[in-house]
Amino acid sequence: MIQEPFATGSSHIHCLDPRLKILFATAYSFIVALSNRFPALFAALMLSLLLIGLARLNVWKVAKRVALVNGLILFLWLVLPLTFEGTPLFHLGPLSVTREGVLLCARISLKSNAILLIFIAFVSTMPITTLGHAMNRLRLPGKLIHLLLLTYRYVFVIDQEYQRLVRAAKIRGFRPKTTINTYRTYAYLMGMLFVRASARAERVHHAMVCRGFDGRFYCLRHFSPTRTDWIWSAFMISIILGLLSLEWTRII
Template sequence: MAHALEPQAKTLAETGPGASFGVIQGLDPRMRIVVASVFSIVTVSLSTIPGLIAALAVSIGVLLMSRLPIRRTLKRMAMMDSFIIFMLVLLPFTTPGDAMFNLFGFPASWQGLWKATEIALTANAVILSLMVLVGTMEPVTLGHALHKLRCPEALVHLLMFTIRYIEVLREEYMRLRAAMKVRGFRPGTNWHTYRSFGYLVGMMLVRAIERSERILAAMKCRGFSGRLLLLQEFNLTLRDYVFAATLCIVCIGLLCLDFA
């Protein structure tokens, strides 16, 4: 699904069993979701810089194990950082404490700098482990695994529909944009642009609803009863237990490092 950001990249939904994510690939999806959740809760509860650096190191370790393209994954992580950089830069100036230096008469405090560092480390450690452990799954597998973890059936249905139709609707959006382009539409800051984009969104929604009516009719025709038919069975193997136990020990280690 990453294609939405990088048009040239293959979609995750297309990767199928051919793609290899190293050690991570063979692990049970349910276990990966649980481990990622446990790890992120532990990471968020850490409050010292050494503990958080260790947590980020664990995330990077998992990334190396997964054989994901390292540069691209880190680049995507950095993209999130560009969203929060504003807040992080502000924090030293807004947190009271020992002055570090003055900028145009505004004192920056060490406490604020540490706080900002803590947030950046936590956010990156969690999102990286999440992308590696859960993001490497096929989106449909994610839905099935969540179902097995007792997520409400309607929510899983919604997730599966969203996954299925993002790509379809994105293609429709591209087609509408291409149609606008051949008619000489160039976006700018003006009323005409906003009106055209508004109509574009409205058209997409109207078409989406009409499409959903056809889908419903097709599903009813095939006797859809609201039950999820699972195409794959998940099995916990020894490797899963070993991986889960290792990460639990690592988490306990992180907590000990944090309290020490």
């Protein structure tokens, strides 16, 4: 269901304090998203790639994830240069490709890839439970965190229930086709899934109430920064300052 192919590893980045990784990835993403100058954007993409390298992740798996997002960006390349107003670069029949449109697409592509890669390098390199714990320690709203953790806990259970329903349909000879009967069957399956999920939610709530749940969750994990974490934070701060100066001081 949810695979976490990057969550475990022994690279420096895997061993960093998760709170530090979340903070850095978030700050970095904001800066990249708000930057507009190409030197800053190119530098960000290079840095993201460098950090992916340092996390020693499986290149093929990273490429597959990145390709998924770039599929969406491809659509922007097909539409934006033709529809964005500005100085025409060249004409395609009745349509004209504008310089501003192309630049906008280039910015979007650079930004989204840099941000995606930094999240792969820094956030997907920890298990989701650790992510939840670190968010808790960073004092993010408890409701959000427990929404994340409970979803993570039950998405597998609900998937199993779905698989059971599909198997039950299959052993009675159901084969998906483009017919109204197929659509109806899938609608039944989904409906059944919702019914079961809501019944399960009620039972889980009962279980929580039985153990004295009063709306509060507790986190038992402790994180303590090591010397390496401090060294890395200095490195991260210099990355952030570097990007900021590329964007706003116009050194290049």
